[in-house]
Amino acid sequence: MSEPISDVSRRRILERVRRGLRAFEPPPVPLPGPTPEETPAPGADLAALFQKRWEILTARFHRAENPADLEAVLLGLLAPLAGKSAIVSDHPLLAAVDVDAVLGRAGLKRLAASVPEAAAAEVGLTGAELALASTATLVLTSDHPGDLIASLLPPVHVALVPRSGLVPSLAQALPRLTARPLPRAMVLVTGPSKTGDIELTMVLGAHGPGRAHAVLLDWV
């Protein structure tokens, strides 16, 4: 959609930019080495670090050693929400349990993970591609339909996190994310939604989920 007017503006802007760049010789920009990292000590317990930092964000951490464990964890999380609805993303990690059965036993109805139906859901179940221990950040992408909506619309978000996806920080995560075609959308989620816009008072659940759960899957 290249409009004639935009072409003219484009040319004029680039001309002005080039003229501006010719105006003087800037000092050379140093080529610094790799970004200094807060590196956890070798052999550090990344899971423990993630848990500690995740919980500081007023978010809940759970751990499952195997699929049966996961089922129990999910039932525990979902039972208090009996009578409400859930949406579930397409993420393969969620295939570890019979999600429909779990929802049934917990007393929740399943809705389609797309708008407008998804807007009525109380809880969203997703996977996660990676987890950054140093900042307690989950990486979700558009590679698995439903991950983005289910981690955003409902007031409660439950994310399944693969142990193999736990890395120290963003510096280790980026090569993994950019080594393949970049997902159309990536979201780095660090805790629940929050705001301090009214008198700097922290309130959770401004627009996104106010309650965030991370379930670490030890066997994946």
Added chain:
Amino acid sequence: MFKPTPFDRAVEAGLGNRFLRRALAHTTATVTAGRLATMAEIGGFQPLRERAAASRDRVLNRLDEYLERTEAAVLRAGGHVFWAETGQDVADYILKLAREKGVRTVVKSKSMVTEEIELNPALEWAGLEVFETDLGEYIIQLAGERPSHIVLPALHKSRQEVARLFEEKLGLAYTDVPEDLTRAARQALRRRFLEADMGITGANFVVAETGTVVLLENEGNIRLTTTLPRIHVAITGIEKIVADFDDLVPLLKVLPVSALNLKMPGYASFLTGPAGEKGEGPEEFHLVLLDSYRSQVLAEPDFRQMLRCIRCGACLNVCPVYGHIGGHAYPWVYSGPMGMVLTALARGPAACQDLLLATTLCRACAEVCPVMIDQPAMFLKLRRLAMEGRGPILTGAAAAAAGLYASPPGYDLAARALSIAGRVLLDAQGRVRLGPEVIKKMGRRRRLPRPAQTPFHRLGPEKEEA
């Protein structure tokens, strides 16, 4: 000659607002506390700011190439690119797009560039419904006010004021509990997100290599704005380009810490092109590249560094002047040290004489800037330019005074002369007692300290022992 300027009046209003002063003190103290400790945890402030500044300069010094690279990448990803010389061009483009696509409702995230160009009134005047979705921006939109801080736009509003505002505009039963007010805003806006045809955002950064727009937030309104409506328009100044993801890392580290002392924002979105018809996201993506004053600033050796600015607000948070007068005292959408420089560059220094005096030259801003911008150096240059705009007599007089003070014997002479004059012209309370009426009137607003008998620089070592 001594009539208070609009800026003087704005300053007086800010100083006289007790709630604002308490809010400013509380906010600036809270968001700056522990900043250096956090920076140390993530790699050290100095190494990070050097890398962040280098990332910015790398692009700014070859901005034409990076703009073309960005455009190519966005087009490859299936998006559209629009180049806008002025704010009006941006509004025209969006309105044309809205007409073509049957857009009636727009949801918007907090974006300083859209405040700069006054986009909302232009869209509303043309009949579009525009909803600000960031809680602070939503509050000031309902109140019809300007933001008073680039990161915390409604910090000047008490919870009672917000309660009354929601009662009046949303029909909400009066409550000043922040959780209740936030929930009310969430509910009111959730409907708008679901109905909106278009989402408009700014961009914290745009990655040239991939055409990826990077958006940082804590609330989730940006994610909703860029996921639910079928069209996403991201507006960015041409200076917000970053070369690649490696260059992005130091910036992603220093920005949330500098803004809110957070190691990571609640949500960081990386969006590359549209989701298409089947995808989970907008069908169409448009990137608007705005020049406005930016290409001119690029040409100035003294001022190109201002284009490194990543809008973190750290300089506002440490500025003693901003901390006492608040954002509304400043004439434009940007306030504090960065606001002074940007306003003077966008409007011309001569139009900003009084604004350029709103500094103590304490250099706190330069010390905290995560991209190593030297604002005070630019204040001085801008003042000189403003002065030169006042004509040769005043410029000559100012230069003469500066020259006199710059030489030790000249300084000595001036200090002694002023000491004598001061003790003749001022009474014991420091009010002007001799002189034309207009000077005496000024003296009623300001009392001058009575000069000492001996100038300070003449006090010898004996005084120290005493």
